[in-house]
Amino acid sequence: MNRPFHYETVDLSPEELRTEHEVFGGLAQEVRELAEACIRTTVPTEVATEVRDEVARLTARLRESMIPGSFGVNLTSDGAVRGHGNAVVGLRNPLAVPLQIQRSDEGRAWADFELNALYEGPPTMVHGGVVALILDQVFGEAAAAGGTPGMTGTLTLRYRKNTPLGRCSAEAWIDRHEGVKTYVHGVLRDAEGTETVEGEGIFILPRWAREASEGKPVRFE
Amino acid sequence: MNRPFHYETVDLSPEELRTEHEVFGGLAQEVRELAEACIRTTVPTEVATEVRDEVARLTARLRESMIPGSFGVNLTSDGAVRGHGNAVVGLRNPLAVPLQIQRSDEGRAWADFELNALYEGPPTMVHGGVVALILDQVFGEAAAAGGTPGMTGTLTLRYRKNTPLGRCSAEAWIDRHEGVKTYVHGVLRDAEGTETVEGEGIFILPRWAREASEGKPVRFE
Numbered sequence A, B: 001m002n003r004p005f006h007y008e009t010v011d012l013s014p015e016e017l018r019t020e021h022e023v024f025g026g027l028a029q030e031v032r033e034l035a036e037a038c039i040r041t042t043v044p045t046e047v048a049t050e051v052r053d054e055v056a057r058l059t060a061r062l063r064e065s066m067i068p069g070s071f072g073v074n075l076t077s078d079g080a081v082r083g084h085g086n087a088v089v090g091l092r093n094p095l096a097v098p099l100q101i102q103r104s105d106e107g108r109a110w111a112d113f114e115l116n117a118l119y120e121g122p123p124t125m126v127h128g129g130v131v132a133l134i135l136d137q138v139f140g141e142a143a144a145a146g147g148t149p150g151m152t153g154t155l156t157l158r159y160r161k162n163t164p165l166g167r168c169s170a171e172a173w174i175d176r177h178e179g180v181k182t183y184v185h186g187v188l189r190d191a192e193g194t195e196t197v198e199g200e201g202i203f204i205l206p207r208w209a210r211e212a213s214e215g216k217p218v219r220f221e
Helices: A014-040 A045-062 A128-145 A207-213 B014-040 B045-062 B128-145 B207-213
Strands: A007-009 A073-075 A102-104 A108-115 A151-159 A166-178 A181-189 A195-204 B007-009 B073-075 B102-104 B108-115 B151-159 B166-178 B181-189 B195-204
Touching: A014 B014, A014 B045, A045 B014, A045 B045, A102 A128, A108 A128, A128 A151, A128 A166, A128 A181, A128 A195, A128 B128, A128 B151, A151 B128, B102 B128, B108 B128, B128 B151, B128 B166, B128 B181, B128 B195
Parallel strands: A007 A073, B007 B073
Antiparallel strands: A102 A108, A108 A166, A151 A195, A151 B151, A166 A181, A181 A195, B102 B108, B108 B166, B151 B195, B166 B181, B181 B195
């Protein structure tokens, strides 16, 4: 089996998994809050300069020991997937909201989440590209939930209305399969439940991954 | 003129603009580096816990004085646009790469940039949604550069190959206009210059903004 990139098998004890969530997940959450404060702060220059220099010192401490490159995806020996570096759902990734996506076996995925100043495009509105970032992940997880995970082949989104920053939700479902292609539809809704963006994605599973997954639903740890 | 959301006019002296870049832009850059280290660090739990608590203290300092809500878009009294909170190009936004987009008057926009572990989807690869996030902004700036800025109406992307993390570039250009719609095409390229994703966007200018901009190219500060 020719895997084009690296999936590492890493088993964590329940205690280690709890630490990963509380300490490293907690660290990422604090950095998300720091990041949002960077946009909105109006503290005096001297304070911002001190904070800037303190942040650099903290980064140096974390860099004392690091994996090379990027997080990748960890697999557990019983076949679960741990994507803690992922840009949308990653527990350890301060850019990630992170979305906590729910899934059902028939190929449906959904999430409720809050988008703050970090995700702004037009004033007070969610950036159109952030909508695409989130829907790509939710569409892909619907495909995976139905036992046909894949890489994004095509993504088409229609923006019907602006989406105000604040509470939002996303939902996606498998529409049909054609050979190796899984067609997914989905929507973004604002805090009122109004559909603001809708569209579809085509997800295609590489041959090596088809052979490895044997059509089993993907389990996330 | 009925503006659906807030654009504030804020004039900064050259000295204040320099401070904004060095101090607040510098702070955002340090937080980007801290965020990337969060994903890759393997320091002991005790160190990560200390860093987590230090980050919370720094956030509290920045929060001593903040604007409410989100950054929005500042306009200068001579008509330039300052989008320092923007999720893709914002100087103050640690989620933003930030892209430094170049533009030409005939409606072309392009940028070279580096994507690290923060932007990962499949192991070692750029997240498909991150590609969409970036292209939405570059497509929109091509429309704006040609004097027809707009909100994203439709975004369609075709993913031809995986895009490895590392150096990338994006380019977009106005294909045509149809009434209030501007059709933009564009591509993402990997470090080798290979096109990995291509697609198009339709950008539509709200009436109030058409009246305000009078077809002038948008200048960014």
